[in-house]
Amino acid sequence: EDQVTQSPEALRLQEGESSSLNCSYTVSGLRGLFWYRQDPGKGPEFLFTLYSAGEEKEKERLKATLTKKESFLHITAPKPEDSATYLCAVLAGGTSYGKLTFGQGTILTVHP
Amino acid sequence: GAVVSQHPSRVICKSGTSVKIECRSLDFQATTMFWYRQFPKKSLMLMATSNEGSKATYEQGVEKDKFLINHASLTLSTLTVTSAHPEDSSFYICSARSPGQGAGELFFGEGSRLTVL
Numbered sequence: 001e002d003q004v005t006q007s008p009e010a011l012r013l014q015e016g017e018s019s020s021l022n023c024s025y026t027v028s029g030l031r032g033l034f035w036y037r038q039d040p041g042k043g044p045e046f047l048f049t050l051y052s053a054g055e056e057k058e059k060e061r062l063k064a065t066l067t068k069k070e071s072f073l074h075i076t077a078p079k080p081e082d083s084a085t086y087l088c089a090v091l092a093g094g095t096s097y098g099k100l101t102f103g104q105g106t107i108l109t110v111h112p
Numbered sequence: 113g114a115v116v117s118q119h120p121s122r123v124i125c126k127s128g129t130s131v132k133i134e135c136r137s138l139d140f141q142a143t144t145m146f147w148y149r150q151f152p153k154k155s156l157m158l159m160a161t162s163n164e165g166s167k168a169t170y171e172q173g174v175e176k177d178k179f180l181i182n183h184a185s186l187t188l189s190t191l192t193v194t195s196a197h198p199e200d201s202s203f204y205i206c207s208a209r210s211p212g213q214g215a216g217e218l219f220f221g222e223g224s225r226l227t228v229l
Binding site for chain 2: 044089103104107
């Protein structure tokens with residue numbers, strides 16, 4: 001059974017204090033690992049796709065990395081507007097392109 | 113960019129009634145849409161895959177007679193929660209992939225919060 005575990009469950013940072021979120025996964029034949037951002041009461045917003053170990057993607061203050069067992073979402077000099085729940089999801093080989101397995105998310109709060 | 117719209121965003125109903133939630137892809141055609149359910153501070157759980165012109169595919173443990181899915185056109189899928197009970201209260205979110213997007217790169221609707229009294 002595919003599993004995704006995110007840590008920490010919640011993270012509080014001061015503005016400008018860089019940190020990382022972790023996503024550990026077990027999946028049969030990783031087809032892709034995805035990071036989404038979700039604001040309260042909203043649907044998730046797609047951020048990144050990572051396909052293979054060693055791959056990195058960047059967008060503004062966010063950088064996602066991937067190993068064979070886990071992915072990290074690095075947040076550099078965060079701002080209050082980065083506050084949200086960050087979701088990690090995996091797509092296993094042989095499954096429908098939308099059949100994602102999600103982690104429980106990390107709630108990030110950035111204080112000014 | 114591609115947009116997926118859900119309606120209503122919030123609905124409160126009495127126990128025993130049925131509620132319909134609509135999911136529309138506004139600027140692309142979606143032959144397949146996905147319905148997820150999210151409990152507070154929990155991950156999204158895939159309920160079913162909605163296929164245009166054919167029956168939905170339900171995940172294990174999801175009652176197909178309780179959660180009726182209809183994908184009548186390439187831009188519209190509906191989820192009907194029949195004979196709703198308080199335990200059906202949840203955040204329901206639909207998603208779809210725009211042509212040209214990679215597998216797993218989904219556009220999600222804004223979600224619909226259902227409260228059953």
